[in-house]
Amino acid sequence: MFDRLGRREDETPFVVQWFVQQGIEVWSTREGEQRFDTHVDKLLNYIRFWQASGESEKTAIRVRTKHSQMVQEGQFRGGLVAYGYRLEHLGRMNKKNQPVKDLVIDDDEAAVVKEIYRLITVEGYGTNKVAGHLNEHGIKTKRGTTLWRGTSIRAIIANPIYKGVLHFGDERSEAFEHLRIVDDATFDRCLEIVKGRAPEKKEKPVRAIAQGSRNLLTGLIFCGHCGNRLSYAHNTTHRTLADGTEKVYDRNLYRCYRKISSPQSCDGPSGHEIQPVNDAVENAVREFLARIKAIPKERLLAIANTREASVAEVAFRQAVKDFEEAQRQVNALEAEAVKALTGESQLDLSVVNNMLLKHRAKMDTASETMEESKARMEAEEQARKSNEIRVDEILSWAERYDDADYEARHLIISALVERIEVRKDNQVDIFFRMTAEQFLSPVAVSA
Numbered sequence: 101m102f103d104r105l106g107r108r109e110d111e112t113p114f115v116v117q118w119f120v121q122q123g124i125e126v127w128s129t130r131e132g133e134q135r136f137d138t139h140v141d142k143l144l145n146y147i148r149f150w151q152a153s154g155e156s157e158k159t160a161i162r163v164r165t166k167h168s169q170m171v172q173e174g175q176f177r178g179g180l181v182a183y184g185y186r187l188e189h190l191g192r193m194n195k196k197n198q199p200v201k202d203l204v205i206d207d208d209e210a211a212v213v214k215e216i217y218r219l220i221t222v223e224g225y226g227t228n229k230v231a232g233h234l235n236e237h238g239i240k241t242k243r244g245t246t247l248w249r250g251t252s253i254r255a256i257i258a259n260p261i262y263k264g265v266l267h268f269g270d271e272r273s274e275a276f277e278h279l280r281i282v283d284d285a286t287f288d289r290c291l292e293i294v295k296g297r298a299p300e301k302k303e304k305p306v307r308a309i310a311q312g313s314r315n316l317l318t319g320l321i322f323c324g325h326c327g328n329r330l331s332y333a334h335n336t337t338h339r340t341l342a343d344g345t346e347k348v349y350d351r352n353l354y355r356c357y358r359k360i361s362s363p364q365s366c367d368g369p370s371g372h373e374i375q376p377v378n379d380a381v382e383n384a385v386r387e388f389l390a391r392i393k394a395i396p397k398e399r400l401l402a403i404a405n406t407r408e409a410s411v412a413e414v415a416f417r418q419a420v421k422d423f424e425e426a427q428r429q430v431n432a433l434e435a436e437a438v439k440a441l442t443g444e445s446q447l448d449l450s451v452v453n454n455m456l457l458k459h460r461a462k463m464d465t466a467s468e469t470m471e472e473s474k475a476r477m478e479a480e481e482q483a484r485k486s487n488e489i490r491v492d493e494i495l496s497w498a499e500r501y502d503d504a505d506y507e508a509r510h511l512i513i514s515a516l517v518e519r520i521e522v523r524k525d526n527q528v529d530i531f532f533r534m535t536a537e538q539f540l541s542p543v544a545v546s547a
């Protein structure tokens with residue numbers, strides 16, 4: 101890993117030391133034990149993660165930022181088109197000057213949407229009855245079938261698009277009137293009616309929390325004993341107490357299915373309570389973000405921009421000088437050639453021509469170098485900009501983490517954390533990114 105950062109041997113250890121002093125590293129939440137010594141390479145990778153340029157960025161967070169911007173601007177961000185709308189090219193072009201489609205109301209489907217709201221808010225229909233009603237009348241769904249279900253009706257009336265509001269996760273745009281099908285009051289009332297009537301199997305508020313929290317660490321969590329990926333499991337146990345009453349125990353667990361399927365292959369427990377594990381990870385991530393937040397933005401940017409941006413600039417200035425020099429020579433030789441033709445020159449025309457050829461070639465080379473170094477300068481400027489975006493992004497995570505929903509927190513954790521290992525007694529080891537080679541490779545290529 102050091103080899104790869106070796107272009108700046110003088111600075112690398114300094115940067116690492118400084119990071120370590122700031123406490124940005126891999127750590128164990130167990131007894132708050134700091135284990136950065138063995139994970140210095142991961143730190144370096146993390147720095148590289150900031151330095152890596154443009155194309156290879158594949159973090160979901162970036163996509164999310166882009167999407168949320170599109171949502172705020174009222175643009176269709178891809179995926180399924182909601183019932184009641186279709187895509188149409190209204191003349192908007194993208195940056196590559198290709199036509200882009202926009203969301204517009206589909207009059208036929210919009211009439212059906214209005215009817216759905218009317219049936220629920222005025223006629224007092226339940227969602228299943230609405231679905232049956234549409235099926236009976238041969239109204240087709242978006243997929244061209246006549247298979248409306250209660251769930252599809254519930255999904256429709258919960259979508260804020262019908263009051264003109266685009267959404268992405270928890271984020272909402274302002275209302276775009278040209279996309280509105282129902283008024284705010286109808287929308288809200290309809291949602292309340294359906295929610296009030298929705299069949300609740302168990303009226304446990306814990307449920308809703310568990311639904312989100314079960315996905316918080318998806319794909320990141322492993323058994324610290326056997327290395328197997330842990331799965332979320334919900335476990336309900338019924339027990340009859342001595343006095344004859346039945347008690348229900350609800351448990352949310354991370355399960356090691358290897359332990360369950362072949363107990364001798366894993367010496368850990370078969371399950372871990374989900375909440376303490378999630379809490380430990382979230383605390384570590386909060387601490388991580390808080391430490392980043394404590395670093396001035398200029399310092400973060402300076403670290404992200406340690407690439408030798410000035411080299412291209414020097415090369416460019418030199419090439420300009422070479423070009424101008426060659427140009428001067430060519431001009432002088434051309435004047436000399438005229439003189440040679442009229443016999444005013446001491447030099448023979450063929451000699452002058454030879455020198456002209458040489459200096460014109462020099463001019464061409466210098467011009468090529470100019471172009472190249474200019475392109476490099478622009479690429480570096482681009483890299484600086486994307487570093488700035490990335491730093492802003494990380495800072496914004498630090499700012500918004502606590503208010504973010506589970507989906508957003510999951511994305512942030514996935515961007516920062518590579519792997520979480522859980523062992524008995526809720527011991528949690530959190531390995532922060534990056535081993536991500538894709539972040540390193542473009543740097544290696546440009547080096």
Ligand SMILES: [Zn+2]
Nearest residue numbers: 323326356366
């Ligand atoms: Zn295991």
